Amino acid sequence: MGFRSIFILFLSILLIGCSVHKNNEEQDLPIAIQTNNNKNPPKVVLLIIDSLMDKPLKQAIQENKAPALAFFLNHGRYNKNLVSSYPTMSVTIDSSLITGTYPDKHKIPGLVWYDEDEQRIINYGNGFFEMVKIGVSQFAEDSLYQFNNVDLSHKVETIHEVLDKRGKPTASINSIIYRGNYEHTLKIPKVLAKTTALPDHYNTSGPKILSVGAFIRQNEKNKHLVNRIGLNDAFAAQELKYLIEKNILPEFSIMYFPVNDHVVHRKGPMTTEGIEKLDKQLQEVLNVFPNWKNALDNMIWIIIGDSNQSSVKKNKKEALIDLRDALSNYNILKLDEPVQNKDELVITANERMAYVYKINEDIPLQDIISRLQTDERIAWIAWKENDMIQVKSENQEFRFKPGGVFRDVYNQIWSIKGNSSVLDLAIDNNNQIKYGDYPDGLARLYGALHSQKGDFLILDAKPGYEFIGESSPEHTGGGAHGSMHKNDSLTPIIVTGTDKSIDHLRIVDLKEWILDILK
Structure with a gap:
């Protein structure tokens, strides 16, 4: 179970005490959509679907259970062999994604590792019982503050920091790794602050627009906070809809969808359940536009998985x-x-x-x-x-x-x-x-x-x-990742709105490719 899963499971435990829309356009033959040649620069939206895999994605599309993903795939380019980082664990992968470097540069070794200087195990959330033993306050400090502000090396720049220097605002929605040039306050839900030793807030550095579930959000009317304290697909989709509807979507936005990962860990790599649930949220986003094809107007959509998962034997x-x-x-x-x-x-x-x-x-x-x-x-x-x-x-x-x-x-x-x-x-x-x-x-x-x-x-x-x-x-009997084997390392990518080539199809190369698109 990944960092986000454990983090939100734990906080949700402390806190406890959508219909499918018809695809409104006919499917066209697969083509690559060109970026519009007008005075306005394109908007780039990067969607990360945790543990998205080729076979269940194709199966869900063939069974007409993922019309939104089918729409993006049929109007763009697709490849199933995007190479992840290593270890193939969310925090390391996402750090490589936004810094364009491997862990020797960004210095996030994994979800759990031993810090020689501090002489302690750092756990960003690789197990509920591990987290409890390490200590709730220490876990919260590491995951809500130290990860982005201390552990992620300041010798490398994130995509948010680079684009901000260029005068291009960015957004991060429900991505746990988001370091940028703006100060934000993560507010701890009152019931947690009052019943634990946690402070009532953490200060953190992020992009100009930051949403992290119940801790900070753009749409104050976003009510999807109970399920995993907002770190869920529905919350993320509503935040993206809000930015689009208010016409405040910046030139680059990154958004994270976690639910598929949770399902695959339980039910194994061939399940399509998580993809089907995620697709309903993407349909909600597409329905903001007069018709789905309008979502392609001067917008570049990049949809990726972060890693694959391997089947784990039942015994x-x-x-x-x-x-x-x-x-x-x-x-x-x-x-x-x-x-x-x-x-x-x-x-x-x-x-x-x-x-x-x-x-x-x-x-x-x-x-x-x-x-x-x-x-x-x-x-x-x-x-x-x-x-x-x-x-x-x-x-x-x-x-x-x-x-x-x-x-x-x-x-x-x-x-x-x-x-x-x-x-x-x-x-x-x-x-x-x-x-x-x-x-x-x-x-x-x-x-x-x-x-x-x-x-x-x-x-x-x-x-x-x-x-x-x-x-x-x-x-056991489900799915897991972490290894360097191709079973854990290769994940799909869908790109619409640009035919700009990328030198190598690796997650570590996406940062420079996106920066080149947004020149």
Whole structure:
């Protein structure tokens, strides 16, 4: 379960104590709509549908259960292979989206990770029980303030910050990662402020227009606040409708729809239920216009997923990789305790990937690796050694670093040694690298291993399996993501309103592409 799911579930628990519209135009053959050549610049609207996947999307459209998405797809361009960031967890992906960088630059390693400087586990919401053990106040501080204002590196600029410098206002609706140049106040619902140790508000930096559910909204008449305290699809759609109806939609807006992710985690990757619910909200937005085709007038719509999800086996004993079992001879830091001299390791499971931190210098890293590599459910283990990245799978080893004679499809150059099949690389006689099961695997793994300080390992699970630690969530019989495997990493993109090409189809490339559109 992702950050947003846990965050809103928790606050909703504390707080507790639409019809389908007919598609009003005939479907045309797929074409790319050109941006209008007039004096007004186009409006760009980026919609993020959490865990949107190609097969269920196509199925919902074929069964006439997603007319709005069908409309956008039939009036634009479509590709099912947009490459996500790594780990394939919402906060890391969305940080890559708005900064145009991998975690080695934006410094958000995952939903849960260990901060060596603060000597504590940072949890943006990777499990309700984990959050409770870490502490409600600390969780709120990290997620409502520290994430955008402290942890997200100030050495990189977000798309909101860049466009504001150009004199182009932007909006963020229900996206948890939104840092910009304007000060805003997130108001804590009164019942929470009075019944917990939470303050009545947090100050934060965001774009000119910011909506984050019940914490801050543009439309004071938006009543979709009870369900997940406004962090839901209906609230987001109503906010977008308000901006359009009031003619205050800025040149760039980013909006996040979370419901599909919740459904897929429960019911597995092939469910269309979440897509159908989301589509009803998109229909509400399209119905603001005189007819749906008017939504394409001088507007560029970009609809993406943030990652895929893999099926997790139903049998818990088989599906769940509890790293505490393999590492039981070490003293592992407990969630509700400060670091003590006796502690040797920290485990932070991010669904289908995990970090294992060595916080006792006397423990040989190879001893930890030897204990972990006996588990056949782990695809590979990676770590830094001198200036190289080491990757081990069973008895095969592979090493790489930036620079060298090998060039990949993204025009990145690498030095490579060992068995490249560990990361399913194909290298031809001209030293050209092609990726297989791990799209852009070298850059994404390098980014994750340089996302934070410390001596640590990255573990990536094979399809069908999921890591758990102390009080981690689990998704047996449902879906999960986190890994670098293509099953978790490839997601659809629909674009209408422009034929401007993008150099590479990766989430990390979307920022510069959008900035180029809005020149």
